[in-house]
Amino acid sequence: MSAHFDRWPHIVCAQQFSRKWLEEEFLPLTDQMQKIVDIGGCSSLEDKRMVSFFYQPSTRTRMSFEMAMDYLGGRVVFSSENAGEFSSAKKGETLADTFRVINRYRPDVIVIRYDHDIGARFAADVSRAPVISAGDREPGQHPTQALLDLRTIYKRRGSIDGLKIAMVGDLDKGRTVRSLCYLLGKFKGIQIYFISPHNTRMGEDIKMYLRKHEVPFAEHTDLRVVAPDVDVVYQTRAQAECGTLLDRSEGYFIVDGIITSLMKKDAIIMHPLPRVDEITTDVDSDPRAVYLTGQIDSGLFTRMALLKMILTP
Secondary structure, three states, X not given: OOOOOOOOOOEXXXXXXXHHHHHHHHHHXXXXXXXXXXXXXXXXXXXXXXXXXXXXXXXHHHHHHHHHHHHOOOEEEEEEOOOOOOOHHHHOOOHHHHHHHHHHOOOOEEEEEOOOOOHHHHHHHHOOOOEEEOOOOOOOOOHHHHHHHHHXXXXXXXXXXXXXEEEEOOOOOOHHHHHHHHHHOOOOOOEEEEEOOHHHOOOHHHHHHHHHOOOOEEEEOEHHHHOOOOOEEEEOOOOHHHOOOOOHHHOEOOEOHHHHHXXXXXXXXXXXXXXXXXXXXXXXXXXXXXXXXXHHHHHHHHHHHHHHHHHOO
């Protein structure tokens, strides 16, 4: 274990964070970042430069990282929205060569979203500048999303221990729920319900991890069965870009008025977004829905905290 977390200062997967770091460093620092946003920003990273390199489209992750850098007074000196098409990768350049070249320009941090599972880890192996994963694909992870999700839950409940959570939809390709499972495995009394059609069930690697850490989980095909008991409904969309189709004839996988009528008054509804049709729009006004409010705020504060910690250790 390094000064802060495993593989410091690179952030490539959710497993590298300890519970001690989450509770004693990460969560308090996000609250400090919220205060900085409230006063309009600061200049603590005024001499720092960030490169944003995305091989897949992104709205929230990319924008929140770039806004985070701006709020802290740093600069985004290069930003690619579709690096797979609009960089030398289109000509066949390897990821290793790309990152060796980027490092020669002396950026202080590189944020990467890659279209394969090992992208961020591979980039970190050849990069002198800190690398932060903004999501890998198939089956992939999204560690900073998991951190912001954990903060969102913590701010509502005051604790992670004892959490009962339903993860719904495309769990096979859903990198956000995969990463969140890795974080939840570090806490006590967690109960997870995987709600999905048979063709999008959670991967065996995650199930093995949960068994190893003695986290009980169950698989269902009907959200209505567990909605009255859970503290969090974490909805996901079908990953159409990966060829996933959600067969709703197999069960009940949508969050609508029926589900909200069954849920506890203090439960919350989460979604990593974008939302397609798996949460009906009438749910948006429910005070338990945080996917367009608190979850988005946590994304900004989380990414600010990570940049601040890594660039001014």
